[in-house]
Amino acid sequence: MLKLENVDAKYDSFKALDSVSMQVAPGELVVLLGANGAGKTTLFNTISGLLKPSAGKVSLNGLDVTGKKPSSLVEAGVVQCPEGRKLFPEMSVMKNLMLGGYVHRRDKAGMKKTLGHVMEMFPILQEKKDEAAGSLSGGQQQMVAIGRALMGRPKLLMLDEPSLGLAPLVVKQVFEAVQAINKEGTTVLLAEQNAFAALKIATRAYVIENGRLVMEGDRDAMLGNEAVRKAYIGA
Amino acid sequence: MDLFFQQVLNGLTLGSIYGLVALGLTLVYGILHVPNFAHGALYMVGAYISYFVMVDMGLNYWVAMIAAAGVVALISVLCERLIFHPLRHAPPIHDKIAAIGVMLFLEAVVQMHWGADFRRMPTPYTSILHFGDITLPAQRLLIIVAAFSLMGLLHLYLKKTMTGSTIVAMAQNREGAFLVGINANRVAMMTFAIAGGLAAVAASLFAPINLVYPAMGHLLLTKAFVIIILGGMGSIPGAIIGALIIGFAEALGGFYISGTYKDLIAFALLVFILSVKPTGLFTKGVR
Numbered sequence: 001m002l003k004l005e006n007v008d009a010k011y012d013s014f015k016a017l018d019s020v021s022m023q024v025a026p027g028e029l030v031v032l033l034g035a036n037g038a039g040k041t042t043l044f045n046t047i048s049g050l051l052k053p054s055a056g057k058v059s060l061n062g063l064d065v066t067g068k069k070p071s072s073l074v075e076a077g078v079v080q081c082p083e084g085r086k087l088f089p090e091m092s093v094m095k096n097l098m099l100g101g102y103v104h105r106r107d108k109a110g111m112k113k114t115l116g117h118v119m120e121m122f123p124i125l126q127e128k129k130d131e132a133a134g135s136l137s138g139g140q141q142q143m144v145a146i147g148r149a150l151m152g153r154p155k156l157l158m159l160d161e162p163s164l165g166l167a168p169l170v171v172k173q174v175f176e177a178v179q180a181i182n183k184e185g186t187t188v189l190l191a192e193q194n195a196f197a198a199l200k201i202a203t204r205a206y207v208i209e210n211g212r213l214v215m216e217g218d219r220d221a222m223l224g225n226e227a228v229r230k231a232y233i234g235a
Numbered sequence: 236m237d238l239f240f241q242q243v244l245n246g247l248t249l250g251s252i253y254g255l256v257a258l259g260l261t262l263v264y265g266i267l268h269v270p271n272f273a274h275g276a277l278y279m280v281g282a283y284i285s286y287f288v289m290v291d292m293g294l295n296y297w298v299a300m301i302a303a304a305g306v307v308a309l310i311s312v313l314c315e316r317l318i319f320h321p322l323r324h325a326p327p328i329h330d331k332i333a334a335i336g337v338m339l340f341l342e343a344v345v346q347m348h349w350g351a352d353f354r355r356m357p358t359p360y361t362s363i364l365h366f367g368d369i370t371l372p373a374q375r376l377l378i379i380v381a382a383f384s385l386m387g388l389l390h391l392y393l394k395k396t397m398t399g400s401t402i403v404a405m406a407q408n409r410e411g412a413f414l415v416g417i418n419a420n421r422v423a424m425m426t427f428a429i430a431g432g433l434a435a436v437a438a439s440l441f442a443p444i445n446l447v448y449p450a451m452g453h454l455l456l457t458k459a460f461v462i463i464i465l466g467g468m469g470s471i472p473g474a475i476i477g478a479l480i481i482g483f484a485e486a487l488g489g490f491y492i493s494g495t496y497k498d499l500i501a502f503a504l505l506v507f508i509l510s511v512k513p514t515g516l517f518t519k520g521v522r
Contacts, residue, residue: 050413074416086411088404098397099404103416105397152415 007056034208040191077155085145089134100151139170195232250482251382255437259430265469273337275456281435300439311431358443473517
């Protein structure tokens with residue numbers, strides 16, 4: 001579904017991604033592990049089109065989408081739920097969700113259906129639908145962010161550190177939701193520092209260090225790998 | 236007391252015009268972070284187009300106003316496409332210099348074409364309404380009603396429609412807006428079109444009780460900047476309330492203190508408010 005070939009990305013002269021090649025197959029839940037500053041967000045933003053790669057190729061279902069605008073990628077079904085959520089803080093929860101469906105705005109019936117689905121997944125949002133998104137708790141805001149991304153009806157959903165700064169119980173809830181979304185057929189690319197929880201629901205994982213992918217393997221191999229356990233799980 | 240109410244009405248008239256102009260300025264600033272120094276020139280061009288359509292072509296006042304809004308919206312969008320868009324990755328000072336360039340260009344074109352004379356634009360609404368001892372020229376009533384209706388429409392557009400919401404979304408979180416698939420170019424063009432259209436309508440409304448000349452936008456632009464600084468750059472309610480504050484301050488100050496210094500009042504107020512509340516009165520961004 002998604003394929004990156006030797007992708008480089010730069011901030012001025014600093015090379016943030018160095019020849020990254022990876023693949024995500026339809027239906028997979030692929031986890032991207034990495035420490036702070038390893039390049040997870042840069043990689044996501046490059047795929048989303050917020051950043052243009054300085055070299056390499058990004059393709060989606062065989063089509064070259066390198067350097068395309070973020071809006072074209074959302075239309076193609078690649079939706080990112082970004083780190084820090086990037087909600088519209090002064091708009092209501094409902095408005096945030098509706099804007100998430102911006103590319104499907106002409107399909108009123110479809111939007112209503114997706115909205116019903118999001119509300120079913122996160123019932124708390126139904127209760128808070130008229131409140132300003134910025135006034136919600138961190139966990140609730142994360143749900144709005146995931147819900148907003150789902151409203152774009154992604155074929156590939158990219159979640160950038162959805163567990164960051166959340167209470168353990170909420171983290172569990174978020175991971176359950178991510179797993180459910182994947183089970184319903186959405187391909188998921190998940191960047192996490194919370195390696196153990198992420199690997200538990202993963203099909204496969206990549207490890208990124210200093211802008212390079214240094215390791216790749218399926219879930220069990222990663223969970224059993226000594227280096228991964230030492231660096232990211234701590235056991 | 237009647238004199239006081241008379242000044243309140245005058246303040247409301249001024250505030251309405253300032254509001255329309257400041258709204259455009261604050262919308263553009265909130266979304267693109269461009270201080271559009273050419274906004275006053277767009278206002279001036281709006282007045283000239285209205286004048287031209289009414290006096291030279293002999294068409295109806297409302298037709299003139301709509302024509303002016305259309306033409307200025309188009310000029311405004313062209314500025315975005317040809318000047319501000321190509322400069323989006325340049326250092327911010329380039330936008331400012333370019334905006335001043337556009338202002339000088341538009342003024343020069345108008346002066347070349349229509350000359351530097353002061354002109355008076357006619358209005359079909361010359362009657363004077365009396366409410367007890369308070370008099371209100373029909374044109375002033377028209378200004379107040381039209382300006383507030385437009386502000387109301389703008390509010391509905393931004394709050395209730397999907398396309399309007401994209402403007403607010405972009406002001407509240409730029410990257411978030413990109414990630415839901417909002418097209419930045421479309422929002423930028425739409426914002427410039429609205430800003431230009433509002434400025435032209437404000438000019439067409441105000442021109443009959445003022446004069447039309449190439450430099451007519453200068454003082455208004457500096458006042459509009461005062462207003463959006465007071466209201467908090469990018470804040471829509473801030474721009475409206477800021478405009479009313481300046482409008483009332485000028486009308487009341489001009490009457491009770493000194494008419495000679497009425498243009499000074501806005502700036503004195505700016506210095507005062509900024510020394511008390513340096514972030515402006517409403518600094519929460521576009522709502």
